[in-house]
Amino acid sequence: MLDQSLIGHKFASHSAVVEAGRLRLFAKSTGETRPEYIDEAAARAAGHPSLPAPPTFSACLYLDHSDIFGWLGTLGVDVGQILHGAQSFRYLAQVYAGDCLTFTSRIEDVMSKRGGALIFLVRETDVDNQAGVRVAEVRSTIVVRGSK
Amino acid sequence: MSAKLTYDSINVGDTLPLLELPPLSRTTLALYAGASGDHNPMHIDSDFARAAGMPDVFAHGMLSMAWLGRLLTNWAPQRDLREFSVRFSAITHVGERIVCKGRVADKLERDGEPLLRIVMTTSNEKGEVKLTGEAFIAVPRQ
Numbered sequence: 001m002l003d004q005s006l007i008g009h010k011f012a013s014h015s016a017v018v019e020a021g022r023l024r025l026f027a028k029s030t031g032e033t034r035p036e037y038i039d040e041a042a043a044r045a046a047g048h049p050s051l052p053a054p055p056t057f058s059a060c061l062y063l064d065h066s067d068i069f070g071w072l073g074t075l076g077v078d079v080g081q082i083l084h085g086a087q088s089f090r091y092l093a094q095v096y097a098g099d100c101l102t103f104t105s106r107i108e109d110v111m112s113k114r115g116g117a118l119i120f121l122v123r124e125t126d127v128d129n130q131a132g133v134r135v136a137e138v139r140s141t142i143v144v145r146g147s148k
Numbered sequence: 149m150s151a152k153l154t155y156d157s158i159n160v161g162d163t164l165p166l167l168e169l170p171p172l173s174r175t176t177l178a179l180y181a182g183a184s185g186d187h188n189p190m191h192i193d194s195d196f197a198r199a200a201g202m203p204d205v206f207a208h209g210m211l212s213m214a215w216l217g218r219l220l221t222n223w224a225p226q227r228d229l230r231e232f233s234v235r236f237s238a239i240t241h242v243g244e245r246i247v248c249k250g251r252v253a254d255k256l257e258r259d260g261e262p263l264l265r266i267v268m269t270t271s272n273e274k275g276e277v278k279l280t281g282e283a284f285i286a287v288p289r290q
Contacts, residue, residue, distance in 0.1 A: 025179065025182060026183040026184070028183070029180040029183040030180070030183075030211065031169060031170075031215070032218055052226055054221070055217040056213050056217050059184075060183065060184040060185050063184065063185045079188065080190075083236070084209040084210070086233065086236065087234055087236075088232065088233030089233070090230070090231050091230055094226065
């Protein structure tokens, strides 16, 4: 059941390395051509230790290892019912190529709208780097349509 | 990047330079699927999308958010970005020509740090809004 009993559910945390090649592919796919985002020497010349990860990139690494869809599946939700409603990032430190990020997430809120036709799930994820520094807090709102 | 941004030199209502994208292609969606790790077939497999009742594949919401991220970091250094949020309001279809717009909505101070609040949209060539966004950017006072 998608209801308020899910609030506080904790997902297993996982870690992933920010790879320079992945950042270059991300830049290509989003149309980013500025040298500091694709060329290590240009990034260092701009004062960065290595390629900076763009503002939304951490959400990609999260997705790689997250079992959010599998978890929703165990609750009877099909991937075709899911919409992405909203997304937000609070930034505490810059992420660079070579960093290893650890993601720890939980269900923060569950809301029913339109008499239960739409269920809003709010997931909060803390992102920490290899030094244990909190780099971002990420909030994702998933909308489930037509759940029973 | 443009001239140095400061709290005193920026006015509420100032606009960010537009970010205009080429018509959305299936190639871009395939590349973004690979880069982002979002392999949902709704975005890359036209047969799957049609079987699910959609006219065709359509953009990942987070691709549009990444474009707004470019709008912001074209204008201000990324290290000064404090918060960035979006609401997904409409689907971005293949072939649409998206424009990203932003303007300074507020100047404020939080914990002694001067901030600009930026509001943003992505919209198609008909002016239909697809995403609305908000960001807080730290700026030196002078």
